[in-house]
Amino acid sequence: xxxxxxIQRKLQDGxxxxxxxxxxxxxxxxxxxxxxxxxxxxxxxxxxxxxxxRKPVAFTSxxxxxxxxxxxxxxxxxxxxxxxxxxxxxxxVSFLQKxxxxxxxxxxxxxxxxxxxxxxxxxxxxxxxxxxxxALCDGSHRCFANIAQFFGxxxxxxDVPQHRSLESLAYVEEQIRRIRSELEILLQRRVQTADWQxxxxxxxxMTDAWSxxxxxxxxxxxxxxxxxxxxxxxxxxxxAGNPWGGRIFRQWKQRLEGEVxxxxxxxxxxxxxxxFYRNDIYDFLESKGVSLVGDEMxxxxxxxxxxxxxxxxxxxKIYANSGIGGLEIRLQHILEKVRERKAQGVIHxxxxxxxxxxxxxxxxxxxxxxxxxxxxxLDGDCxxxxxxxxxxxxxxxxxxxxxx
Amino acid sequence: xxxxxxxxxxxxxxxxxxxxxxxxxxxAKMLLTGADAPKSISILYADLLREVxxxxxxxxxxxxxxxxxxSVPFADKTITEITCHARGITHFLxxxxxxxxxxxxxxxxxxxxxxxxxxxxxxxxxxxxxTGRFLEVMAHGLNFSLDELGEAxxxxxxxxxxxxxxxxxxxxxxxxMIARGTPRDEIARGVMTGIAQRVVAMAARMGIEGPVAMxxxxxxNLGMVEALERELGIxxxxxxxxxxxxxxxxxxxxxx
Numbered sequence: 312x313x314x315x316x317x318i319q320r321k322l323q324d325g326x327x328x329x330x331x332x333x334x335x336x337x338x339x340x341x342x343x344x345x346x347x348x349x350x351x352x353x354x355x356x357x358x359x360x361x362x363x364x365r366k367p368v369a370f371t372s373x374x375x376x377x378x379x380x381x382x383x384x385x386x387x388x389x390x391x392x393x394x395x396x397x398x399x400x401x402x403x404v405s406f407l408q409k410x411x412x413x414x415x416x417x418x419x420x421x422x423x424x425x426x427x428x429x430x431x432x433x434x435x436x437x438x439x440x441x442x443x444x445x446a447l448c449d450g451s452h453r454c455f456a457n458i459a460q461f462f463g464x465x466x467x468x469x470d471v472p473q474h475r476s477l478e479s480l481a482y483v484e485e486q487i488r489r490i491r492s493e494l495e496i497l498l499q500r501r502v503q504t505a506d507w508q509x510x511x512x513x514x515x516x517m518t519d520a521w522s523x524x525x526x527x528x529x530x531x532x533x534x535x536x537x538x539x540x541x542x543x544x545x546x547x548x549x550x551a552g553n554p555w556g557g558r559i560f561r562q563w564k565q566r567l568e569g570e571v572x573x574x575x576x577x578x579x580x581x582x583x584x585x586x587f588y589r590n591d592i593y594d595f596l597e598s599k600g601v602s603l604v605g606d607e608m609x610x611x612x613x614x615x616x617x618x619x620x621x622x623x624x625x626x627x628k629i630y631a632n633s634g635i636g637g638l639e640i641r642l643q644h645i646l647e648k649v650r651e652r653k654a655q656g657v658i659h660x661x662x663x664x665x666x667x668x669x670x671x672x673x674x675x676x677x678x679x680x681x682x683x684x685x686x687x688x689l690d691g692d693c694x695x696x697x698x699x700x701x702x703x704x705x706x707x708x709x710x711x712x713x714x715x
Numbered sequence: 716x717x718x719x720x721x722x723x724x725x726x727x728x729x730x731x732x733x734x735x736x737x738x739x740x741x742x743a744k745m746l747l748t749g750a751d752a753p754k755s756i757s758i759l760y761a762d763l764l765r766e767v768x769x770x771x772x773x774x775x776x777x778x779x780x781x782x783x784x785x786s787v788p789f790a791d792k793t794i795t796e797i798t799c800h801a802r803g804i805t806h807f808l809x810x811x812x813x814x815x816x817x818x819x820x821x822x823x824x825x826x827x828x829x830x831x832x833x834x835x836x837x838x839x840x841x842x843x844x845x846t847g848r849f850l851e852v853m854a855h856g857l858n859f860s861l862d863e864l865g866e867a868x869x870x871x872x873x874x875x876x877x878x879x880x881x882x883x884x885x886x887x888x889x890x891x892m893i894a895r896g897t898p899r900d901e902i903a904r905g906v907m908t909g910i911a912q913r914v915v916a917m918a919a920r921m922g923i924e925g926p927v928a929m930x931x932x933x934x935x936n937l938g939m940v941e942a943l944e945r946e947l948g949i950x951x952x953x954x955x956x957x958x959x960x961x962x963x964x965x966x967x968x969x970x971x
Binding site for chain 1: 794795796797798821833836838922
């Protein structure tokens, strides 16, 4: 049985907390890992370092610059990505219920409710610090502050102004510098130039390898399966700077190159997020000849990172995300990618908890319509499978394809 | 040689079928879908054929639409109700630019270009308010039949606000109003207005452009049609037999 399957079983029988904290777990599974995918090995390593306390743990939000975490010798534990993983394992509902039992509103984003539910269930490792970014999600930092309080550890927030300017960039840069300095004191470890060099080189190696996947996505019909397109946001952002990223994407590309291209009737570009739980959207799209040629989140540019100016590099990387700033920046990014990848239309998955994305969805749709790009907005939840209505979604998707 | 085609619209409440011979109307049938959709489909198809003395082998093409479209094993093709309703309405009312279809379990607004092609559509989201099922529940709460509900709404001199957007909450609100002595006609008008406001707000997301037509079973309720007209501020045109428009569209698609 694989590590992932075993965690799933342990979550079901309520013994996951003990399983994840036992050194025997990692001794037993370590030799078996050679047979597993690099992604699983990365997850294993993170779980081992975090639950056995081998390294100081930083709970992070999705777009917090993970390079800073790795440079400080910490293990990033991205709560939103972990929520995604529990959802894909079919375990999110119990954590959502746990959070709701403790008076967290069902209107709160399910990514964060799962994090809170896991904390309440004693399933999270003890963090050294909680690090979050006010972008893209401006509601998350309150949850992260809550979780920091729950564990009695400091919460560091990078406040990212929506207004793009040199002052905003300098403001973010200064905050990164201050957080670095405070964490250095907390951890009693100074980040050296060599640390930045190593971490930035790994980050660059990963994004370079990712561009190879994108090239396949654009060139070969359905080269990358739908769920494959969707599952890389956290690898690209939450684990940027880890030693495995480049290899993970190169190995994946090699495997994809060997697959037979499928028939392509439609080329679509995906906007915002995607459901993590088991669903039939991707199979349905594939059965209709839809080739997903990319998504909004993983198609942001990754600017060069300079070890001589680490804080300003990371500030620039944060602002390279088209989700920061006005809707016109997001629109510009989407238009550029849709045209570059020759997509015929876009699907916007409106995650219920993401006010910042869903609030502008219809305005975005109207602007895309004016540019000749049809848009389908699908309302749903990324984490909570109880919100998923297969037939309703199929009708909308099929109707949209007929329209194309 | 004649060319006979069939369009079947399998909705959540009613299953509808239309037969066309060389593009001309031949027969139409409707029955309640019930819990056993495959059985209802078989009965509907057999009834249709029997009425005009045809055999299955006489039918050149069958197109199925509606939520139960995948449950029609003998369909040559399945097409969504979005496309079929647009096709059906442009057959009867070719000037239509916006179609509002209020069916048993969903409500949708469809923008149609002058050539009859779907340009855009929006549908209700995980809420029954604005659908036939909602009206049924409200009629039950008011002790009206569906027809009586519409007539009551038309008679009402005043209107009460139904603030709830959830079917279950709205029903309890209606019951509370009855208990407080609010005239049933006014409540009926409040229900219709509430639905119309939701539907118009939904349709406005894709832009409403006249002429506006209406299809689906709810369109048979004149109280609802008038409520929609009041909220839209323009006249809503009705095709003959609005509940059959999806099946008509499917049959027309089967011809091509």
